[in-house]
Amino acid sequence: QVTLKESGPVLVKPTETLTLTCTVSGFSLSNARMGVSWIRQPPGKALEWLAHIFSNDEKSYSTSLKSRLTISKDTSKSQVVLTMTNMDPVDTATYYCARIPGWLLYGMDVWGQGTTVTVSS
Amino acid sequence: SYELTQPPSVSVSPGQTARITCSGDALPKKYAYWYQQKSGQAPVLVIYEDSKRPSGIPERFSGSSSGTMATLTISGAQVEDEADYYCYSTDSSGNHRGVFGGGTKLTVL
Numbered sequence: 588q589v590t591l592k593e594s595g596p597v598l599v600k601p602t603e604t605l606t607l608t609c610t611v612s613g614f615s616l617s618n619a620r621m622g623v624s625w626i627r628q629p630p631g632k633a634l635e636w637l638a639h640i641f642s643n644d645e646k647s648y649s650t651s652l653k654s655r656l657t658i659s660k661d662t663s664k665s666q667v668v669l670t671m672t673n674m675d676p677v678d679t680a681t682y683y684c685a686r687i688p689g690w691l692l693y694g695m696d697v698w699g700q701g702t703t704v705t706v707s708s
Numbered sequence: 709s710y711e712l713t714q715p716p717s718v719s720v721s722p723g724q725t726a727r728i729t730c731s732g733d734a735l736p737k738k739y740a741y742w743y744q745q746k747s748g749q750a751p752v753l754v755i756y757e758d759s760k761r762p763s764g765i766p767e768r769f770s771g772s773s774s775g776t777m778a779t780l781t782i783s784g785a786q787v788e789d790e791a792d793y794y795c796y797s798t799d800s801s802g803n804h805r806g807v808f809g810g811g812t813k814l815t816v817l
Contacts, residue, residue, distance in 0.1 A: 624806060626806075626808075633794065633808060633809075633810045633811045634743075634745075634751065634794050634796075634808040634811070635808065636796070636805070636806035636807060636808055639806065647803045647804055647805050647806075648803075648805070649805065649806075650709045650805060651709065683750060683751075685751075691756060691757070692739060692757070693739075693798045693804050693806065694739065694741040694753070694756050694757070694796065695741070695753065695796075696753050696756070696762065697753075698750040698751055698752075699750065700750055701750055
């Protein structure tokens with residue numbers, strides 16, 4: 588069974604750096620063309636794609652957030668980590684990670700349950 | 709930056725056909741994906757690569773794409789199909805950046 592689970596702080600202060608971890612099971616991050624995306628959703632608003640990383644270490648970032656985001660993976664731990672610097676209250680959202688399987692071209696098939704992050708002093 | 713445009717809302721009666729559109733300049737060259745999100749839940753993939761349906765998704769869900777517009781069709785919409793629907797694709801840059809449409813609230817009543 589394929590599962591993804593996001594973890595990280597519930598509350599961060601403005602200007603702090605957010606670090607989120609996506610722990611996957613049921614598949615390997617080293618499988619050919621396997622990838623993971625990060626997506627967020629502010630309360631009551633639309634989904635926003637943030638970044639993705641593939642097994643070959645190919646990475647891509649949202650144009651508007653590129654300067655603040657870093658995505659990385661630890662294949663041995665089955666984890667994908669997203670860091671976002673200089674957090675602001677507008678970054679308050681539910682953050683999801685989702686799998687990009689080798690048979691889909693950049694689309695996501697299975698999503699984690701999401702983790703809610705509030706930015707407040 | 710690249711954008712996908714969806715209507716904010718669509719409303720149908722049970723048993724009617726619901727059509728949700730998604731327009732984007734790169735859609736002639738890039739696949740569209742559709743996600744269903746019910747209140748308080750994570751999104752679920754209902755259509756991939758323009759028109760393919762994952763296992764477990766009811767046959768009443770179908771997708772198509774022509775030119776710069778992709779369409780999600782729900783034939784004989786059910787009350788349980790009431791949800792937000794998002795199209796997703798990638799831009800035409802070599803970086804394959806993802807992008808979601810603004811979402812469409814489907815009301816079935």
